[in-house]
Amino acid sequence: MSAAPRSRSVTAVGLSLWLIALAVLGAGDMGGRQSRGTVSVLATWTGDEGDAFRGVLDTFSRTHRIHVDYQGTTALREVLSSEVDAGTPPDIAVLPSSGELAAYAAGGRLIPLDDVVPARPRAAYGRLWTPRVRVGGAERTYGVAIKADLKSIVWYDTRRRPGELPALAADGRRWCVGMGGDATSGWPGTDWIEDLLLQQQGAEVYQRWATGRLAWDDPRMVRAWESWGALFGAADAERALITDFRAAGRGLFGGAGRPCALEHQGSFIRGGYRPPSRADFAFSAGLLPDADRRSTAREVSGDFAAMFGDSPEARELMRYLASATAQRAWAEHTEPGRTRPFFANREVPLGVQSHDPVARRIAHALRDSGALCLDASDAMPTRMRLAFQRAVLEYLSDTGAGPARLLRSLERVRGEIRGEPGRPWLSTVCG
CATH class of the missing domain: 3.40.190.10 (Periplasmic binding protein-like II)
Structure with missing residues (x-):
């Protein structure tokens, strides 16, 4: 006759313990509240x-x-x-x-x-x-x-003198370049093209292009691509195509692998340098080919x-x-x-x-x-951005062919997207 009350008592105690445990778990980081x-x-x-x-x-x-x-x-x-x-x-x-x-x-x-x-x-x-x-x-x-993050910058080892940088920049073999980025391979190349256009032509032209109002085969766009392609020899381009962007800058500090002197990359990359304190930067306007050296525009x-x-x-x-x-x-x-x-x-x-x-x-x-101008490819509709990334990889694989065919193809994509409903372009990317 006494078994039932005891069972109910045990059950009540067990239930109470479960409720306490749930309350503690539910509180998480709330400090008990x-x-x-x-x-x-x-x-x-x-x-x-x-x-x-x-x-x-x-x-x-x-x-x-x-x-x-x-x-x-x-x-x-x-x-x-x-x-x-x-x-x-x-x-x-x-x-x-x-x-x-x-x-x-x-x-x-x-x-x-x-x-x-x-x-x-x-x-x-x-x-x-x-x-x-x-x-x-x-x-x-x-x-x-x-x-x-700031993008219109070029990284170098602090042991180098700033006066050395222009001569190094003119030699494509001295750039650390990597196009690999998993599913987004090619985006470092889009950054090069974007920054070249910005530093050569200024923010107004850059904004027209980034918002879908300037043709891809416009002569000013062609110039940016040709400036980039002329910088690298076949061996440098091939190396860039098989190098992951996260590994490209390892040679800056004289570590294992091919030494290089300059890396055109955003401010976030400094977190991957070892040690970060060994890296300094110069604005890209002073180093990119054919750039306006007085430019204060930054991607x-x-x-x-x-x-x-x-x-x-x-x-x-x-x-x-x-x-x-x-x-x-x-x-x-x-x-x-x-x-x-x-x-x-x-x-x-x-x-x-x-x-x-x-x-x-x-x-x-x-x-x-x-x-300041937002990254142009980031601001574009996804289809346009992906086509841009593929095009820079194809161009780097054969710069001798020139960019004309690729730019005509990109221009067709732009025209198709502009005719599609629900494919918005931002109205402005510079401010």
Whole structure:
């Protein structure tokens, strides 16, 4: 007769323990407080970069009592496309391409941010870093560049004298060049062509081309391609085609492999140099062939946070990621000895780069250059960008044939895209 009450007592105790365990697990990083909800985030950052970004998200979770489910992947385009097609997109995705941002906005997939991120925080970025897309007759903001990089630069070993660089730049054998990039192979070549056009012709011509209003076979475009092709001999071009972009700069510092002296690559690459303190940069206008040596125009890139799902929790996280508070925390969460991220937000002090003079120069250039222009291929519709990447690989495999045939082919693609509905080009890429 006494067995039943005892059984009920044991069951009650077990249930209580389970409830306690669930409460602890549910609290996660909330410091014992109950979570108000969950937000899913997709971005490209993994490894050390991913750890630093997770630190920012953990700070948000503790402060706002909102759990963040973060997924970092180097195949973001493929993962995001699959999740969107399946009807299960993340609440927030950080897109490395302003063109993809425009495409998702035009397809009705994104939440406008005009009422999410207040006008004052958006003004700290400027229009270049908060792209507006015309959808249904209205132009709205759909993304905020929560991270930025400078591209119109050339890296070299600090043991070299700056006066040596022009002579080195004239010799194609002294450039560290790698076209490999997994599914995106060829993009380093598109950066060369883009920067050559910008430094030879200026921001106005560059913007017309990047927004689909200048023909690919325009003589000014032809000149940029020919300048690039004339720089490299057959052996240098072949080596570039089989070299991964992440390995291209290893020869800068006299390590194993073929020595080289210069690398045309964005500011993010410095994090892969060992040690980063051995690398300095010069602006590409002073070194690229046929460039206007007085040019102060700089090509840049951004990682744009965008909302695919609308909820109070997602809105709160979006506002936080766009804030100077979050970006200062991001820099502070970066491991000692690692390069810190750069930001377009003018409310983030240059002091977040600590006592790193090279990083401070980059951060300053991202704000105070004569003209900043977004990476052109990133701003283009996906089909155009992929065709561009394939074309630079084909051109490098036989520069002697000239670029005319390839440029006519790219011009046909541009014409076809301009005739397709729902294939938007950004209206501006320079500011």
